[in-house]
Amino acid sequence: MTLRVAVIGAAGRMGQQVCRAVEEAADLEPAGRFDVGDDLGDLGGADVAVEFTVPGATLANVLHCVERGVHVVVGTTGWTDESLHQVRAALAVQPKVGVLIAPNFAIGAVLTMRFAAQAARFYESVEVIELHHPDKVDAPSGTAVRTAEVIAEARRAADVPPAPDATASGLDGARGARVDGVPVHAVRLRGLVAHEEVLFGSAGETLTIRHDSFDRESFMPGVLAGVRGVVDRPGLTVGLEEILDL
Numbered sequence: 627m628t629l630r631v632a633v634i635g636a637a638g639r640m641g642q643q644v645c646r647a648v649e650e651a652a653d654l655e656p657a658g659r660f661d662v663g664d665d666l667g668d669l670g671g672a673d674v675a676v677e678f679t680v681p682g683a684t685l686a687n688v689l690h691c692v693e694r695g696v697h698v699v700v701g702t703t704g705w706t707d708e709s710l711h712q713v714r715a716a717l718a719v720q721p722k723v724g725v726l727i728a729p730n731f732a733i734g735a736v737l738t739m740r741f742a743a744q745a746a747r748f749y750e751s752v753e754v755i756e757l758h759h760p761d762k763v764d765a766p767s768g769t770a771v772r773t774a775e776v777i778a779e780a781r782r783a784a785d786v787p788p789a790p791d792a793t794a795s796g797l798d799g800a801r802g803a804r805v806d807g808v809p810v811h812a813v814r815l816r817g818l819v820a821h822e823e824v825l826f827g828s829a830g831e832t833l834t835i836r837h838d839s840f841d842r843e844s845f846m847p848g849v850l851a852g853v854r855g856v857v858d859r860p861g862l863t864v865g866l867e868e869i870l871d872l
């Protein structure tokens with residue numbers, strides 16, 4: 627069956643890449659390209675909409691799609707418990723519709739989160755560093771936030787005490803932001819695309835897990851897997867790992 631796919635945020639870095647990937651996929655057909663100021667209407671008769679916009683716009687776009695019975699694959703960051711709750715409420719009146727929200731569609735980033743969750747209980751110390759292109763509008767990255775959350779969950783489940791840190795004075799921000807107790811540091815550097823390092827430490831050893839997206843092409847297999855998978859997954863799915871059965 628051919629799926630008709632609309633792209634919201636089509637003029638952006640990710641949106642343009644998604645439009646190309648949809649055009650090149652034999653089982654997918656472009657249904658429409660939408661960007662800021664466009665009326666989403668019936669999404670060009672799409673079966674699935676792919677949404678890569680900005681944190682301030684994504685919820686309204688997703689609710690628009692759900693209300694019109696269109697499945698959605700969302701890569702935009704900035705989701706909160708409250709905005710996820712609003713999506714679940716909208717889906718309750720459209721029980722056949724599926725929404726997939728994933729902070730990162732690169733397989734290596736998904737594996738990094740999984741490996742970090744596995745390692746978390748064995749180490750006293752942990753820090754997350756995310757490194758991105760300087761045009762990114764949010765910090766820390768959605769991926770780094772989720773990585774810190776899964777690490778914190780695993781440490782809590784294993785009763786790991788807070789990481790040691792004797793810092794008593796210094797400049798604001800020198801120790802990064804705390805996400806669920808885990809220090810997260812954000813680097814913005816021309817030349818980068820999307821990168822993450824998770825550093826674990828205990829007496830006499832460290833473990834570093836690093837993932838690099840050197841090109842936005844790296845996100846496309848995950849986005850297309852999401853498009854093909856979301857039509858058979860009614861309700862809200864958070865994380866590509868659910869689609870990949872990881």
Ligand SMILES: NC(=O)C1=CN([C@@H]2O[C@H](COP(=O)(O)OP(=O)(O)OC[C@H]3O[C@@H](n4cnc5c(N)ncnc54)[C@H](O)[C@@H]3O)[C@@H](O)[C@H]2O)C=CC1
Pocket residue numbers: 634635636637638639640641660661662663678679680681683687700701702703704728729730731732768845
């Ligand atoms: N989940 C993942 O794997 C990835 C997620 N991202 C996230 O995706 C989002 C977009 O990233 P980029 O493409 O790099 O940003 P971008 O700034 O290049 O593109 C965003 C596009 O959305 C458009 N836009 C803004 N408001 C809109 C609205 N109300 N309706 C429709 N279009 C609107 C803008 O005009 C722009 O063309 C960010 O939140 C980023 O963090 C980025 C890369 C991978």
Ligand SMILES: O=C(O)C1=N[C@H](C(=O)O)C[C@H](O)C1
Pocket residue numbers: 703729730758762763766767768769770819820821
């Ligand atoms: O803005 C980006 O570029 C990216 N955003 C996502 C995030 O915030 O985690 C995913 C990836 O890191 C690229």
